[in-house]
Amino acid sequence: MHDAIAETIGEVGSVLLGKTHQIKLALTCFLSRGHLLIEDLPGMGKTTLAHTLAQVLSLSYNRIQFTSDLLPADVLGVSIYDRDSGKFNFHPGPVFSQLVLADEINRTTPKSQSALLEAMEERQVTIEGETRPLPEPFFVIATQNPNTQAGTFPLPESQLDRFLMRIELGYPDAEAERMLLKGEDRRLLIKHVRNTLNPAVLKDLQDQSQHIKVSEALLDYVQRLVQHTRTAQEFAYGLSPRGALALLACARSWALIEGRTHVVPEDVQAVLPSVVEHRLREAADFSGHGGAALAQRMLSQVDVIG
Amino acid sequence: MNDFQIPRNSLAWMLVAQAGVIAPHVWSLRLPVWIVLLCVGCGIWRVMVYQGRWTYPGRWVRVLFVIGGVVGIGFGYGTFLGVDPWVGLVITAFVLKLLEMHSKRDAYVVIILGYFVALTEFLYFQAIPYAAYVLLVVTCLTAALIGLNQTRSHTRPVKTFKLAASLLLQSVPLMVVLFVLFPRLAPLWTVPIQSQTARTGVTDRMSPGNIAELTQSDDLAFRATFEGPVPPQSELYWRGLVLSYFEDGTWSQVDPRSYGPVAARQKRPAWVDRIERLGNQVRYSIILEPTNQNWLFSLTVPEPVDMDGVYLVRDYRLVADPEVRSRLRYEVTSDLDYAIDRRMPSRLYYDNTMLPVKGNPKARELAAQMRAAAGSHRDYVNAVLRMFNEQEFSYTLKPPRLGDDTVDDFLLGTRSGFCEHYAGSFTFLMRAVGIPARVVVGYQGGEYNRIGDYVAVYQFDAHAWSEVWLEGEGWVRVDPTSAVAPERIQSGLESAVSSGEFLGDLTLSWLKYRQTLWITELRLQLAAISHYWDSWVVGYSPEVQVDLLTRLLGNVDSKTIGMITLGLFFGLLGIIGIILLRKKPIAALSEVDKEFLRFSQLLAKEGLGRRMGEGPIDYGRRLAAARPDLAAVANRVSETYVTLNYAEDVPSDAMALKQAVRAFRLRAMTTR
Numbered sequence: 001m002h003d004a005i006a007e008t009i010g011e012v013g014s015v016l017l018g019k020t021h022q023i024k025l026a027l028t029c030f031l032s033r034g035h036l037l038i039e040d041l042p043g044m045g046k047t048t049l050a051h052t053l054a055q056v057l058s059l060s061y062n063r064i065q066f067t068s069d070l071l072p073a074d075v076l077g078v079s080i081y082d083r084d085s086g087k088f089n090f091h092p093g094p095v096f097s098q099l100v101l102a103d104e105i106n107r108t109t110p111k112s113q114s115a116l117l118e119a120m121e122e123r124q125v126t127i128e129g130e131t132r133p134l135p136e137p138f139f140v141i142a143t144q145n146p147n148t149q150a151g152t153f154p155l156p157e158s159q160l161d162r163f164l165m166r167i168e169l170g171y172p173d174a175e176a177e178r179m180l181l182k183g184e185d186r187r188l189l190i191k192h193v194r195n196t197l198n199p200a201v202l203k204d205l206q207d208q209s210q211h212i213k214v215s216e217a218l219l220d221y222v223q224r225l226v227q228h229t230r231t232a233q234e235f236a237y238g239l240s241p242r243g244a245l246a247l248l249a250c251a252r253s254w255a256l257i258e259g260r261t262h263v264v265p266e267d268v269q270a271v272l273p274s275v276v277e278h279r280l281r282e283a284a285d286f287s288g289h290g291g292a293a294l295a296q297r298m299l300s301q302v303d304v305i306g
Numbered sequence: 307m308n309d310f311q312i313p314r315n316s317l318a319w320m321l322v323a324q325a326g327v328i329a330p331h332v333w334s335l336r337l338p339v340w341i342v343l344l345c346v347g348c349g350i351w352r353v354m355v356y357q358g359r360w361t362y363p364g365r366w367v368r369v370l371f372v373i374g375g376v377v378g379i380g381f382g383y384g385t386f387l388g389v390d391p392w393v394g395l396v397i398t399a400f401v402l403k404l405l406e407m408h409s410k411r412d413a414y415v416v417i418i419l420g421y422f423v424a425l426t427e428f429l430y431f432q433a434i435p436y437a438a439y440v441l442l443v444v445t446c447l448t449a450a451l452i453g454l455n456q457t458r459s460h461t462r463p464v465k466t467f468k469l470a471a472s473l474l475l476q477s478v479p480l481m482v483v484l485f486v487l488f489p490r491l492a493p494l495w496t497v498p499i500q501s502q503t504a505r506t507g508v509t510d511r512m513s514p515g516n517i518a519e520l521t522q523s524d525d526l527a528f529r530a531t532f533e534g535p536v537p538p539q540s541e542l543y544w545r546g547l548v549l550s551y552f553e554d555g556t557w558s559q560v561d562p563r564s565y566g567p568v569a570a571r572q573k574r575p576a577w578v579d580r581i582e583r584l585g586n587q588v589r590y591s592i593i594l595e596p597t598n599q600n601w602l603f604s605l606t607v608p609e610p611v612d613m614d615g616v617y618l619v620r621d622y623r624l625v626a627d628p629e630v631r632s633r634l635r636y637e638v639t640s641d642l643d644y645a646i647d648r649r650m651p652s653r654l655y656y657d658n659t660m661l662p663v664k665g666n667p668k669a670r671e672l673a674a675q676m677r678a679a680a681g682s683h684r685d686y687v688n689a690v691l692r693m694f695n696e697q698e699f700s701y702t703l704k705p706p707r708l709g710d711d712t713v714d715d716f717l718l719g720t721r722s723g724f725c726e727h728y729a730g731s732f733t734f735l736m737r738a739v740g741i742p743a744r745v746v747v748g749y750q751g752g753e754y755n756r757i758g759d760y761v762a763v764y765q766f767d768a769h770a771w772s773e774v775w776l777e778g779e780g781w782v783r784v785d786p787t788s789a790v791a792p793e794r795i796q797s798g799l800e801s802a803v804s805s806g807e808f809l810g811d812l813t814l815s816w817l818k819y820r821q822t823l824w825i826t827e828l829r830l831q832l833a834a835i836s837h838y839w840d841s842w843v844v845g846y847s848p849e850v851q852v853d854l855l856t857r858l859l860g861n862v863d864s865k866t867i868g869m870i871t872l873g874l875f876f877g878l879l880g881i882i883g884i885i886l887l888r889k890k891p892i893a894a895l896s897e898v899d900k901e902f903l904r905f906s907q908l909l910a911k912e913g914l915g916r917r918m919g920e921g922p923i924d925y926g927r928r929l930a931a932a933r934p935d936l937a938a939v940a941n942r943v944s945e946t947y948v949t950l951n952y953a954e955d956v957p958s959d960a961m962a963l964k965q966a967v968r969a970f971r972l973r974a975m976t977t978r
Contacts, residue, residue, distance in 0.1 A: 217896070217951045262953040265921035284457065300919045305899050 002259045005205070008056050008196040009257075015052045015189050016045050018176025024257055025167050025274050026053060026141075030202070031209045031253035034164020034246070035120050035140040037105075037278065044169045046143040048186050050101040053141070057202060058195045059098035060135065064116075066108040068151065072115035076125050090127070095119050098135050098199065102142040106152045116140070117159050137199055137206075157279075164246055165271070166278040205256065212252040213262035221265055221304055222248055225272070228302045229280060234294065236281040243279045250275050265304045272299060310409045315466045316453030317356055320416060321349055323446035324404075327423045328397055330439070334430065336390055338382035341398055344375070348401040355405075363405050371402055393426045413454050420447045432633075432844040434836065445470050487855075487871040490848040507597050508546050508747045508768050513556040514712055517747070518703050518724040521799060523765035526595050527749055528603060529837055531760040533589040537605075539751050540795050541642055543771065543783060544603040544763060546748035548621040550657050552737070555712035557730060557745045560657055565620035569610040577620065581607055582780075584643035591637040593841055600629045603748055603763075605640040606783070613637075613849075622646060635845050648780045650742065658742035658775065666713040666734065673738035683741050683776055690735050691789040694728060697721070701791035703803050725794075728786035729770040742775035746783075751798050758834030766799055766808075897960040902947045905967045922947050935977050939970040 005027070012023045026049060029036045038046045047063070054061035064075055077093030094100065095116065102116055119125050120140050124133045142163065145152055160166070172180060183189075197205075222244065230238030239247075248263075250271040255263045273295040282294055312320075328345055331337050354360035363371070375398040383391040400423050403416045424443050427436060449463070449470035460466065507527055508520065528544075549557035562568075567575040594602060602616065602624035610618040613636055617625050626634065647654070676693070680686035693699075700722040708715040713734045716727050729745050736743035750769035752761040771785040788795045794802035842850075855867055895903070906916035906925070914932055916925045926944025930937035946966040950957040 213953060215952045215954060216956050217899075264923055264948050264952045266923045269919075269921060300917075303918055304921050305895070305903060 004197055004201060005257055005259075011056050011193055011196050012049070012052050015186060015193060016049050017180050017183075018172045019045070019049070019169060022167055022169055023049070024254070025165060025271065027257060028250050028253040028271060029165045030057075030137075030139055031205055031256060032164060032246075032249040033137070033206055034249070035142070035162065037142050037144060037160070037163040037166040038169065039144045039146065039166055040169045042145065044171070045186075046141075046169060047101060047103065048190070049169070050099065050141040050143075052190050052193055054099040054101075055190055055193045056196050057099070058198045059137070059139070061099045061101070062094040062097040063101040063103060064094045065103045066105050066112065068107060068109065070108045070112045072112050075112060075115050076119065076127055079128060090130075090132075092132070095125065096132075096134060098137055099139045099141065102140055104145055105142040106144045106155055108153065110153060113153070113155065113159065116142075117162050120162055137202060157281075160278045161240075161242065163278065165250065165274040167274050209249075209253045209256045212255050212260070214248065214252065215262065218251075218263050218265065218268070220306070221302075222251075222268060224306060225268070225298065225302050228298055229276070232298075232301070234283050234297075236283045239276060239279060243276060247272060247275045269299055310407075312356070312407060312410075312413050313453050313456055313460070314356075315456055315460055315463050316413065316450050317352070318463050319446050319450035319453055319466065319470075320404075320413070320420070321352070323417075323420050323424075323443055323450055324349065324401065326439075326443040326446055327400075327420055327427075330427050330431075330436070331393065331397065336430075337394060337397065338378070340378055340382065341394060344398065345401045348404045352404045352407070362408070368402070368406065371405075375399070375402065389429055393423075393429070396423055396426065410454065414451075417447055417451050417454070420450075432840075434839050437843075441474075445474055448474060483874065484871075485846070486851075487867060487874065489868045489871065490846075490851055507599070507765060508749075509599075510547055510549070510601075511556055511558045512549055512726050512730065512745060512747055512770060514708055514716070514723065514727050514730065515705065517726045517768050517770055518705065520768040521703055521724075521766040525765045527763045527765055527767065528592050528594040529760050529762050529840075530590045530592045530752070531841075536754055536761060537588060537642060539797065540788075541605070542751050542761070543605065543746075543769075543785075544749040544752075545606055545623050545746055546601045546603045548623060548744055548746055548773075550744040551660075552730075552734065553662055555708070555710070555730075557733075562619035562621050562623075562625070565651070565654060568620070568625075569618040571610075571612060571614060571616075574610065578610060578618065581622070582645040582648070583607070583641040584645065586642040587639060588642060589637070589639050591635060593837075593845060594630055594634045594636070596632050596634075597630045600626050602626055602630070602634075602636065604638045605642060607641055607644045607646055609639040611636055611638055633840060633845060635841065635847070635850070645780045647775065648778065650775060650780075655742055655775075658744050659737050659740055661734070661737050666711045668711075668718050669713040669731070669734060670738045672717065673735045676735075677739040683774075686739065686741070687736070687774060687776075687784060690732060691784070691786060694732075694786055694789040699723075699728075699790050701787065701794065701802055703808075725787045726770045728790060729772050732784065732786040733772045736772070736774055744773050746771050746773055750785075750795065753798070755830050755834055755837070757830050758837045760834075760837055762833060762837075896951075896957055898947065898950050898957040898963055901960050901963045901967060902943075902951075905943060905970070908971075922951075936970065936973055939966070939973045942966045943970050 009020060009023050009027065013020050016023060026036055030053075038049070040046055050063075051061065053059075064070075073093070075093050075095050077091055077096065079088040079090045081087075082089045100116075105113060105116070119134060123138055124131055126132070144155070171177075180186075225247075226239050226244045229235050247268065251263045251267040254267040254271050255261075258267065260267070273292070276298075277292055277295050280294055324345070328337070328342075332342055351360060351363075355362055376395070379391050379394050379398065380386065383394065385391060396419070400416070400419050403412065403419065407413050407416060421444065424440050424447065427440055445467065449467045452470055452473075453460070453463075453466050456466065509516070547559055548562070549559050551558050551560050566577055567573070569575055569578045588605065590605075592603065604624050607622045608618060608624060611624060615627055616636055617627065619625055624636075624638070676689050677686050680689050698721055701724070702722050703724060705723040705727060706720045708720065713731045716723055716731050717735075726745075733743045733745050747768075747770045749763045749767040750771070751767050752763040754761050769787070771783065771787065773781045774784050775781050785795060791802040800808045851867065852863065859870075902922065909915055909929070914929060916922075920928075922944045926941050929940040929944075933940065943963070943966045946963045950960070950963055
């Protein structure tokens with residue numbers, strides 16, 4: 001089973017070069033049944049990552065490009081009158097697939113944003129009084145341009161919280177970039193990527209993740225971390241219980257990916273920045289750009305043994 | 307020049323404290339008006355800078371201010387000597403620094419300077435209300451200090467003030483300990499302080515009218531605390547000065563050192579041992595208010611005082627060298643029954659019978675007549691006293707003016723006067739017939755405060771009396787006032803003069819209302835508190851400290867006190883430190899954790915300790931990378947720890963980890 005995970009990471013890594021850590025984080029997010037938010041500049045490989053993941057996990061894949069004039073119906077689907085049968089037929093929108101890439105989610109209006117975010121939370125869509133379940137498994141990878149860029153509607157904290165993790169891809173290192181420049185077109189490569197996992201195996205892995213051992217000592221550590229965000233002066237507000245649960249769930253999945261049957265502090269540390277950064281804000285930072293530096297400081301201020 | 311903006315809270319409290327620090331100096335009119343205007347101006351300018359309306363003054367403006375300030379102080383005070391101009395200079399610098407607060411460091415300088423200026427208040431006043439006031443100002447300063455370190459989101463000054471107050475409150479125990487125990491070091495240099503509270507009191511010249519003037523003041527002269535019962539009022543003749551030279555109606559003193567050596571701490575001339583002490587010994591300590599004079603007050607006849615700078619001189623009184631510039635506390639033993647100078651040196655005899663050749667002819671004639679009528683010197687003394695008592699002499703605080711022949715005018719003309727009239731003319735009458743006599747000036751009586759158990763002597767207790775030398779008896783105290791107004795000696799001035807005269811110019815004096823019971827009670831209470839404050843806080847001198855600690859701890863010197871203080875201080879710090887160090891980790895740590903911590907502490911000596919927040923696996927990897935020779939054993943330790951601590955709910959036993967650590971140690975030792 002662990003081989004399958006390693007293979008998956010290797011397969012995705014062959015397309016998205018030099019980003020093993022981010023790939024593992026994305027996989028962690030899926031194993032914890034969460035949705036992923038990728039925030040980065042255009043052209044950093046956000047779409048490539050999403051598309052490749054869909055491919056290796058054998059998931060049905062749809063991409064929604066969010067624009068300022070996008071309507072909720074464009075996401076969820078619409079009923080159209082069929083003259084032949086004399087009935088309204090429902091035409092499901094792009095959200096009805098196992099992996100949805102919501103590209104540039106902060107370019108659209110709050111109304112359309114919340115259509116997707118509600119679907120993410122409920123895992124079902126209600127249109128014209130009829131509730132339609134979304135496929136299993138259901139993942140959303142949303143990408144977001146940095147808030148400072150023109151034409152963005154920043155997501156409020158309450159909606160950021162819907163995403164289990166937020167990651168940044170960052171520039172590739174020199175070696176990876178060199179290979180990228182020498183290699184083939186990424187789009188072509190994606191087509192040749194092997195299916196290493198399937199939804200059934202994925203579900204199995206998700207179940208396994210929930211049974212990864214968490215010792216008292218580790219819970220102590222997690223609680224100390226959470227407590228630190230609530231008491232230290234530099235935090236505008238602390239981590240919610242949901243945030244703490246998210247942290248633990250992700251640490252479990254990470255441990256599973258690392259091939260362990262129990263969680264160790266390093267697992268918590270590996271996932272902590274991605275899990276908490278979009279849920280915290282520095283007290284001195286009124287504009288609210290999240291706490292990238294905060295998470296790092298937090299890790300160096302809260303001891304593992306204590 | 308950076309764009310540091312002082313937090314609002316800090317600036318607010320800084321300005322409040324600044325006003326508070328300077329206010330008492332303004333109130334007591336010590337500061338020239340222009341400094342006051344400068345303070346207000348700088349404050350306004352600073353607020354304007356804060357609001358962004360004005361800018362900081364440029365360099366040349368500041369230079370101009372500084373030069374102007376120094377020159378202004380030079381002209382304003384006329385001198386740079388003494389305390390006042392320097393206090394003025396510090397205050398000027400203090401307010402000018404406001405206009406130079408470009409950085410946090412500058413703000414610190416202003417606040418620290420504020421603490422210093424607050425201290426200068428004590429150069430002038432040390433009473434409880436002033437101390438309370440300074441404490442309030444210090445709290446404001448501390449609030450400014452706190453505000454400086456708060457973020458701009460703290461906008462409630464009252465909260466900051468409360469925090470400062472609670473901080474200061476918490477420091478009270480430490481303050482008390484330091485106050486009591488910290489060695490009191492002598493200053494490296496002293497500045498002559500012209501204390502404004504110093505009252506001259508009795509002077510070394512007595513002419514008719516000048517003691518009566520003194521009785522218009524209700525200022526405290528000194529306080530005396532007796533060991534044992536307080537002698538009766540009529541025995542409390544506090545001798546201060548002996549005046550034996552008479553000329554032009556004025557009595558003045560002859561330098562007592564001209565009569566022989568003085569008795570000091572290590573020196574006991576022969577005349578001291580010739581004093582015949584006949585018992586009725588009293589011991590008392592006196593806290594003398596500053597007088598800027600060198601005479602001290604004591605009951606006759608005192609023993610030499612065991613204190614540096616206090617001497618017993620030939621006319622049996624105490625003097626201080628240098629002058630009493632601040633409150634002085636000294637302890638005296640006196641014998642109320644005595645015989646002094648039974649055999650009088652000729653020099654003394656000569657000085658105390660001398661009179662001007664001319665003047666006061668009627669008085670001389672009167673003296674000759676009365677002496678001829680009396681059988682002995684003793685009878686003559688009694689006859690003169692009887693004359694004061696039986697003839698139309700009256701005792702008043704407002705005596706009429708006298709002509710050139712003061713004694714003649716008084717004895718045969720006005721016949722109303724105050725103690726100096728009676729003492730002066732009595733002494734004259736004695737000398738006129740060749741009996742050695744002299745005038746003694748000091749205080750008589752005092753008010754017993756039963757709450758504080760001490761006798762308070764006020765300026766209106768000032769008094770003058772005579773001493774007469776009689777063959778075979780030595781010097782005998784004769785108080786002619788007691789013949790005219792015995793109630794003055796029995797129960798004080800108030801009962802001896804008419805009701806309008808006592809403190810007639812002071813309508814608001816507490817002491818005027820001695821008849822009202824509750825006012826008296828309240829006044830005595832306050833006076834007693836003030837007495838304790840003066841003797842235990844303001845008067846807590848190195849001697850008192852050693853004395854107190856000797857009583858508490860046995861024989862100590864300042865070195866021991868220092869050692870005890872340091873010992874207590876560091877001991878306490880040590881205990882707190884140990885508690886802080888041990889408290890958290892030990893309580894929560896499991897055996898496994900402890901073992902692992904010991905392991906990392908072992909390696910910390912080589913700079914390979916575990917970092918804060920570093921996980922065990924990362925640590926093991928770092929160790930392995932740093933010491934490849936120990937990689938295997940190091941990994942075993944970290945893996946064992948991880949297995950024990952994280953793979954089970956609760957670590958089962960620490961044995962495996964201990965073994966792994968032991969293996970590591972062994973390996974580390976063999977490879978070294």
